[in-house]
Amino acid sequence: MSWITVTIIVFIYLFFILFLGSWAGRGRESSVVEYIAASRNLGFFVMYFLMGGAIFSAFAYLGGPGWAYSKGAASFYILGYCALGLVPWWLWGPRALRAGKKFHYVTQAQLFTDRFQSKALSVIIAIVSILAFIQYITLQMKGSAYVFEVASGGRIPFWAGALIAYVVVVIYVFYGGVRGVAWTNVFQGAFMITIAWILGLYFAFKLYGGPTDMFRQIMEAKPTHLLVGPGTKMSFAAFSSALLVSVLGFAMWPHLFMKAYTAKSERVLKQTIVMYPTFAIFLVPVLFIGFAGIMQVTPDVLGAPDRILPWMFIHMKFPAIIVGLVLAAALAAAMSTQDTITHAAGSIFAQDLVEPLKKEKHTDKEATMWIRISVVGFGAVSYLVAIFGGQTLVSLLLGAYGSIVQLLPLAVTTFFWPRATKAGAICGLLVGVLYNFGIVLHIIPKFWGIHAGIQGLVLNFIVLIIVSLLTKPMNREHVRKFVTL
Amino acid sequence: MSTNQENDGYGISVFKPGTPPGVKTRGIIFFIIFCLIILIQAFYWLFANSVKPFVLGMPFGMFFIVLFIAIEFIALLVVYFAEAKDVAEGGGS
Numbered sequence: 234m235s236w237i238t239v240t241i242i243v244f245i246y247l248f249f250i251l252f253l254g255s256w257a258g259r260g261r262e263s264s265v266v267e268y269i270a271a272s273r274n275l276g277f278f279v280m281y282f283l284m285g286g287a288i289f290s291a292f293a294y295l296g297g298p299g300w301a302y303s304k305g306a307a308s309f310y311i312l313g314y315c316a317l318g319l320v321p322w323w324l325w326g327p328r329a330l331r332a333g334k335k336f337h338y339v340t341q342a343q344l345f346t347d348r349f350q351s352k353a354l355s356v357i358i359a360i361v362s363i364l365a366f367i368q369y370i371t372l373q374m375k376g377s378a379y380v381f382e383v384a385s386g387g388r389i390p391f392w393a394g395a396l397i398a399y400v401v402v403v404i405y406v407f408y409g410g411v412r413g414v415a416w417t418n419v420f421q422g423a424f425m426i427t428i429a430w431i432l433g434l435y436f437a438f439k440l441y442g443g444p445t446d447m448f449r450q451i452m453e454a455k456p457t458h459l460l461v462g463p464g465t466k467m468s469f470a471a472f473s474s475a476l477l478v479s480v481l482g483f484a485m486w487p488h489l490f491m492k493a494y495t496a497k498s499e500r501v502l503k504q505t506i507v508m509y510p511t512f513a514i515f516l517v518p519v520l521f522i523g524f525a526g527i528m529q530v531t532p533d534v535l536g537a538p539d540r541i542l543p544w545m546f547i548h549m550k551f552p553a554i555i556v557g558l559v560l561a562a563a564l565a566a567a568m569s570t571q572d573t574i575t576h577a578a579g580s581i582f583a584q585d586l587v588e589p590l591k592k593e594k595h596t597d598k599e600a601t602m603w604i605r606i607s608v609v610g611f612g613a614v615s616y617l618v619a620i621f622g623g624q625t626l627v628s629l630l631l632g633a634y635g636s637i638v639q640l641l642p643l644a645v646t647t648f649f650w651p652r653a654t655k656a657g658a659i660c661g662l663l664v665g666v667l668y669n670f671g672i673v674l675h676i677i678p679k680f681w682g683i684h685a686g687i688q689g690l691v692l693n694f695i696v697l698i699i700v701s702l703l704t705k706p707m708n709r710e711h712v713r714k715f716v717t718l
Numbered sequence: 719m720s721t722n723q724e725n726d727g728y729g730i731s732v733f734k735p736g737t738p739p740g741v742k743t744r745g746i747i748f749f750i751i752f753c754l755i756i757l758i759q760a761f762y763w764l765f766a767n768s769v770k771p772f773v774l775g776m777p778f779g780m781f782f783i784v785l786f787i788a789i790e791f792i793a794l795l796v797v798y799f800a801e802a803k804d805v806a807e808g809g810g811s
Contacts, residue, residue, distance in 0.1 A: 306767075309783045313759040316787040320752055320794070437775070444775030452769045452777070459769045459777045469763055476760040503801070507794040510787050517776075517784065652728040709727050716731040 235553035236386040242557025243384050243564060247401050250568065253420060254405025254413035261412065264597045268410035268604055269339040269580045270494040279415045280496055280505045285512045286418030286569035287489060288315055289425055293516060294566035295376050299538035301523025305458035307467035308520055310476050316513035317476075318483030319506045322493075326484070326502050328648045329493040331718045341490040341640070342585040348647045348715050349655045350707070352589045354662070358640065359585040361666060362487045363611070364633030366578040369570070370615040374399060376539075376567040383543045384560045392620050398564060402571045403612040406579070407605050411495055414572045421565035426515045428562035433518025436525035436545060444521060451527050458527070474684035482638030482686060488577030490644075575615075579608030635673060638686045639665030642697050651712035653697060654704045661697030665689040741804065748797045755790050759783060 261267050275283065293311065300308035319326075329344060338344045342362075346355040374395040381394030389397075405413040434444075441447035451458055457465045461472045484490060496502040526541045535544055546559055583604040588595070595603060642661055646653035671677035672685040680688060706712075733742050758765070766782035773781040 306777075306779055309762070309780055312780075312783050312787065313762070316790060317756055317759060320756065320790070323752075323797075445772045448769065448772060448775070448777045456769075459779060460767050461763050461779075462767060472763065473760040477756070480756055480760075500802075503798055507791070507798045510791040510794070513787050514784065517780075520780075649732060650730050706728055713727055717734055 235556075236384065236388070238553035239384045239557040239560065240389075242554065243380070243561050246561035246564065247398070250417050250420070250565075251401050251405055254417040254572070255408040257405075257412040257416035258409035261410075263601050265584070265600050265604065266337075266339055268601050269491070269576075269584070270333070271411045271415065273334065273494060274497050275411075275415060275495045275501070276497055277501045277504045277508075279419060280492070280501055281508055282419040282422040283411075283415040283492060283495070283573075284319065284489065284505055284509065286414075286422050287486075287573045288318070288512060289422060289515075289566050289569060293519060294425065294429070294563050295379070295539045295542055297516060297519045298523030298526070298542045299540075301520040302526045302535075302541045303532065303538035304466040305455075306461045306465065307472065308523065309461075310467075310472055310479070312513050312516055312520070313476050314479035314483065315516055316510040317480045319509040321481060322484040323503070323506055325644050325648050326493045326506065327499045328718045329490065329644075330496055330499060330502055332715065333494040335718070339491065339494055340581055340584050341487045342581065345640075345643045345647060345658070346585075346589070348712070349643075349653075349658045350711075351655045351659060354643075354655075354659055355585045355589045357659070357662060357666075358487075359581050361633050361636050361639075362581050363578055363586075365637050366488075366574050366611070367615045367618050368634040369574050370578075371619040373567040373571045373574075374616070374619040377564055377571075379540070379543065380560045380564045380567070383547065384557070395619055396616065398568055399571060399612060399616055402568050402575060403609060406572050406576045406608050411576060414576050415495075417572060418569045421569040425562045425565050425569075428559055429515065429519045429522075432546070432559060433521035433525075436549075437521050439549075440525055440529065447521075447525060447528075451524060454528065468682045471682045471684070474682075474687045478638055478684045478686035478690070481641055481690070485637055485640045485644065487581060487637075487640075488573045491577060491580070575608055575612055578611040578615075579604050582607040582611060635669045635686055636666040636689075639669065639689055639693050641690060642693050646697065646701075647715050648718070649716060651709070651716050652701055652706055653712075654701045654707055656704045657697045657699075657701030660700045661693045664696045665693030668692055744797075744800060748793070751793055752790075755786060755793065759786050762786075 261272075264272075266272055293315070297308060297311055300311065329338075329341075332338060332344055336344075336347060338347070342355045342358040345358065346352065377398035378391045378394035381389040381397065382391065405417065409416070437444045437447050441450060448459065461467050462469050493502060496505070522545060523538075523541050526535075526545050529548070530541075530544060532538070535541060542563065543560075546556060551559075583600065583606075587603060587607075588600070639662055642665075643658055646658065666689070668677065668689040669685050672679060672688075679685070733745065762779065762782055766779045768779065769777040771778055776784065
């Protein structure tokens with residue numbers, strides 16, 4: 234009967250989050266800038282968890298241990314990029330914040346569209362972002378569905394598990410807007426970190442007598458597991474280029490980039506960047522969980538590497554309450570990413586795709602309603618994709634997912650190179666995105682194991698520079714606005 | 719990386735016009751430091767692709783990555799407080 238206790242705990246967690254998220258947005262006015270950017274008024278504490286919750290995704294919580302278990306040292310790359318991801322943001326985060334205040338932007342595409350005076354750019358960015366978001370959400374849904382499956386001992390099927398958690402997310406994003414996302418992330422973040430540390434250290438000590446002995450045993454059994462390079466699971470070039478592309482692309486994710494508009498001040502934004510590496514330290518014990526699994530179960534028995542975390546504690550014969558809490562924490566990881574993405578996707582669809590294509594402008598209240606409707610619409614579509622998505626669709630989404638880093642040249646030129654033109658920006662972006670799709674769809678062969686994103690990025694920059702220099706410069710006063718922020 | 723004073727307003731513009739030279743120098747130094755930290759993390763296998771010695775319970779490669787996360791954190795703190803001091807003195811950046 235212990236599965237009932239476990240399931241009850243998971244549901245208590247869900248109700249609490251639902252209440253917290255909906256409560257967070259109460260009594261606020263119904264305007265676009267409030268719904269998307271919390272009236273540009275979030276303080277450090279909330280900002281820190283808002284950005285952190287996005288990275289503590291199902292990928293970090295289930296995928297991280299999975300990587301440590303199956304790929305070994307390759308998983309160190311997760312630590313590296315989590316720590317460094319926000320560092321490039323120091324260059325354009327504060328500038329984006331100032332631009333947002335001055336010219337009233339709430340999304341990433343609005344900034345680039347205004348700089349390059351191109352609605353086409355807005356549409357391209359919106360489409361790529363939304364496709365990438367669907368892929369991102371689908372990954373999280375698999376994570377949360379898996380939690381329910383384990384909690385109920387297989388009694389809750391995949392479609393229901395994915396649905397239950399996501400409905401909760403959509404409801405509080407609908408009501409709470411970015412404040413709902415932020416406050417639930419505070420709770421979810423703190424909860425996950427606590428559980429992760431306890432669990433990671435517990436496994437290492439209980440099963441092996443400490444991390445050192447654990448790694449020594451792994452080294453003796455599998456000498457190459459804790460190394461990268463030839464003969465291991467990840468080549469040198471793959472490790473380095475994956476880390477670089479993740480660092481460069483991290484803050485280009487629209488849902489993170491647009492959070493620059495939520496910060497109360499530059500100070501708050503910079504404090505968030507300074508404190509961000511702490512999240513990478515929090516991830517260390519999460520990897521321990523995966524490493525601890527190596528000597529316990531063989532890959533054939535386990536099935537998929539992502540199952541390592543649930544497998545580990547189910548076979549440890551914990552009391553039902555503990556199992557419930559751990560599963561709730563894994564669910565928190567998936568949901569704290571789903572909410573940010575869903576919120577951003579709804580905002581982008583309504584603001585960057587619908588608004589520019591409409592002749593007459595909506596009033597602020599109508600526009601907010603449209604974002605809310607888009608949130609629900611996006612939720613429904615990504616759920617259907619997660620349940621019914623076929624192979625072609627998956628590669629289409631993967632292509633978009635890898636294309637996000639291609640927005641980097643737009644940010645760099647917006648803030649630092651006034652000579653860049655509309656034609657240059659559009660051509661560069663298209664080349665980068667299409668190149669990436671070419672690789673995902675196997676039209677272009679892989680080159681040396683270097684990450685496709687880096688290759689696309691180089692081409693993107695080259696095309697942007699050449700085309701810009703060949704076309705007429707844009708209005709000087711207009712482009713200077715963005716470099717003198 | 720040039721700051722191009724003489725161009726027609728279209729050149730690469732890294733700093734806001736009127737940024738004091740001291741702030742510019744500091745900006746460039748920290749830019750280089752962070753580039754180095756990122757590159758060292760990305761190419762950690764050049765320095766620490768080994769399991770032994772174990773430090774703080776971690777294999778050496780993992781410890782090396784964690785060490786550079788700590789260094790990065792300290793560097794960020796330093797640059798943050800240096801900038802905060804400017805703002806307090808009315809310098810601004």
